[in-house]
Amino acid sequence: MDLTLYAAGAVAAQPLRAGLTALGIAVGVAAVILLTAIGEGVHRYVLAEFTQFGTNLLAITPGKTQTFGVSGAMVSTTRPLSLEDAAALARLDGITAAVPVIQGNASVEFGERGRRTTVLGVNHQVPAVWQLRVRMGRFLPADDTGHPRAYAVLGAKLHRELFGDHNPLGQRIRVGGERYRIVGVMAPKGQLLGFDLDDTIYLPVAKVMAMFDREGLMEVDLLYRPEMASEAVAAAVRSTLMRRHGHEDFTITTQDQMLEVLGSILGILTVAVGALGGISLLVGGVGILTIMTISVHERTAEIGLLRALGARPNQILALFLAESAALSAAGGLAGLMAGTGLARGLAVLVPKLPVHVAWEYLILAAALAVVIGLAAGVAPAARASRTPPVEALRSE
Amino acid sequence: MIRLQDISRHFVIGDNTVHALDRVSLHITAGEYVAVMGPSGSGKSTLLNVIGLLDRPDDGRYLLDGEDTTTMDEVRLAGFRRRHIGFVFQSFHLVPRLSAAANVELPMVLAGIPAEQRRRRTTAALEAVGLTDRAGHRPEQLSGGQRQRVAVARATIMGPAVLLADEPTGNLDTASGMEVMALLETLNGDGLTLILVTHDASLGGRARRMVKLLDGRVESDERLSTGPESTP
Numbered sequence: 200m201d202l203t204l205y206a207a208g209a210v211a212a213q214p215l216r217a218g219l220t221a222l223g224i225a226v227g228v229a230a231v232i233l234l235t236a237i238g239e240g241v242h243r244y245v246l247a248e249f250t251q252f253g254t255n256l257l258a259i260t261p262g263k264t265q266t267f268g269v270s271g272a273m274v275s276t277t278r279p280l281s282l283e284d285a286a287a288l289a290r291l292d293g294i295t296a297a298v299p300v301i302q303g304n305a306s307v308e309f310g311e312r313g314r315r316t317t318v319l320g321v322n323h324q325v326p327a328v329w330q331l332r333v334r335m336g337r338f339l340p341a342d343d344t345g346h347p348r349a350y351a352v353l354g355a356k357l358h359r360e361l362f363g364d365h366n367p368l369g370q371r372i373r374v375g376g377e378r379y380r381i382v383g384v385m386a387p388k389g390q391l392l393g394f395d396l397d398d399t400i401y402l403p404v405a406k407v408m409a410m411f412d413r414e415g416l417m418e419v420d421l422l423y424r425p426e427m428a429s430e431a432v433a434a435a436v437r438s439t440l441m442r443r444h445g446h447e448d449f450t451i452t453t454q455d456q457m458l459e460v461l462g463s464i465l466g467i468l469t470v471a472v473g474a475l476g477g478i479s480l481l482v483g484g485v486g487i488l489t490i491m492t493i494s495v496h497e498r499t500a501e502i503g504l505l506r507a508l509g510a511r512p513n514q515i516l517a518l519f520l521a522e523s524a525a526l527s528a529a530g531g532l533a534g535l536m537a538g539t540g541l542a543r544g545l546a547v548l549v550p551k552l553p554v555h556v557a558w559e560y561l562i563l564a565a566a567l568a569v570v571i572g573l574a575a576g577v578a579p580a581a582r583a584s585r586t587p588p589v590e591a592l593r594s595e
Numbered sequence: 596m597i598r599l600q601d602i603s604r605h606f607v608i609g610d611n612t613v614h615a616l617d618r619v620s621l622h623i624t625a626g627e628y629v630a631v632m633g634p635s636g637s638g639k640s641t642l643l644n645v646i647g648l649l650d651r652p653d654d655g656r657y658l659l660d661g662e663d664t665t666t667m668d669e670v671r672l673a674g675f676r677r678r679h680i681g682f683v684f685q686s687f688h689l690v691p692r693l694s695a696a697a698n699v700e701l702p703m704v705l706a707g708i709p710a711e712q713r714r715r716r717t718t719a720a721l722e723a724v725g726l727t728d729r730a731g732h733r734p735e736q737l738s739g740g741q742r743q744r745v746a747v748a749r750a751t752i753m754g755p756a757v758l759l760a761d762e763p764t765g766n767l768d769t770a771s772g773m774e775v776m777a778l779l780e781t782l783n784g785d786g787l788t789l790i791l792v793t794h795d796a797s798l799g800g801r802a803r804r805m806v807k808l809l810d811g812r813v814e815s816d817e818r819l820s821t822g823p824e825s826t827p
Binding site: 201202205208212336434501503504505506507508509510512513514552587588589592 | 644647648650669670673674676678682684688690692693701702704705706707709749753822
């Protein structure tokens, strides 16, 4: 304890040098905290974006794959997901809504204006399943799936681009050469992972299948009762489709799985940006190493004196380790305060940037700072403890 | 107390081997006042370092307080140094950032003595060297003589049996030098074994025994009739 005070005194005796050395660690710690705060913020933001669609969702895509999407090699042996499949699934016990989905890209024209946009072929269940709100008019009606009327619903951005502030309800537009009547406009939803949910047009799924000349759906989204277990629903869906297709040529993705995969990807992202901050922490550690090496060299006579006064080699070791630990701890503490302060400030200044200071990363950064400080101090301290006392005394 | 038997210490400098100590045997009993003299390079400092357990002999045996120190490891040597030996250096070797009191306290800190006891003993030690009013001063705020008195207080704070003084007046003017010598001799009068290394004959003449070294060997070892009292 008293040796610690002695070490602290040695650090404090050269405030400028100690301050600059600690600054290196402080910058590193602050960088780790700031970067992980942004990483963690993005993580939470993305997960929130996903869960806004509800967590009791289940998606069926054609083709048997372990990951998302359709494997090209599987297409030929895969029976397409049909509207009848979707209808059969919708009748399952516990399923409250089913949306068959087909997506494409087409030009939407109104008078002189035109715009290429994302076309979503869906049914009337979209607002319920995707948790979207209709701002004007209504969504697509519950028509006969095979023979729907030519109605269209605009995304908020498409509405603005084609009509400005004018009311588009009842207007006729052309999509892929066919005429549709606008029955509704969606409330703005924003972007999700670069996909603009507002730059879209919703059309009846059968019309879009014909437009793109496709036999099968790209996806069927099912909404099940919240109290049901996703595994049980997935099992029921699997057995129904197996009966209809003969073998498992489809993939069921539950929202839980999706969140899990997404969460782990985003977790890696956070760790990766944290590691970038860790590099600057390492540089700060090199600063401590440098200063401690110089300090041991400069204070050789003091080391000799302490040995003459009866200090054991491990007391000398502890002394210099304590000094480097004190430097890194001071830097770490300053970095903690600066890092959290900056993160909070950033959240206020740039409200759109998701920032979340996570305690586990705070503790990690602080612990890392002390570990790096100690590690940087080991070599100089060991050198100090091994210096023969006679030589040390003679060095003055 | 101190028994050196055929102690040798040599250093290799380039192609030459320098015999700093060449089979030196010496027996110093408790309470003695010994001056070690000789021209520079005669091995005085090496002898002092060996006696002070700062340096290990290459050959021979060194018994301190009846124990063979030549076979001890660093940790035991450090303990022996702390308990038995005090050093006073020519250049004082005070820690510049610490106050006089803190410098005196240092050996007790290393020995793990509780703070309250440390304070009490420090106050007494500073009083003994006449520096009570300088306790809070740093070395740079003290005169040379005052610094050396702080060093003496530090060297004796652990109650050692032997005080090793290497040219203790070398950096001091005559008056302060005499003050420090008087202090050391008072301590010797109280029973402390005092070994003084110097090349100053008038200083060496104050001791009761004089060991002269030449080229690493004991050239002469004589009892002096004059004690410190008879010196003007």
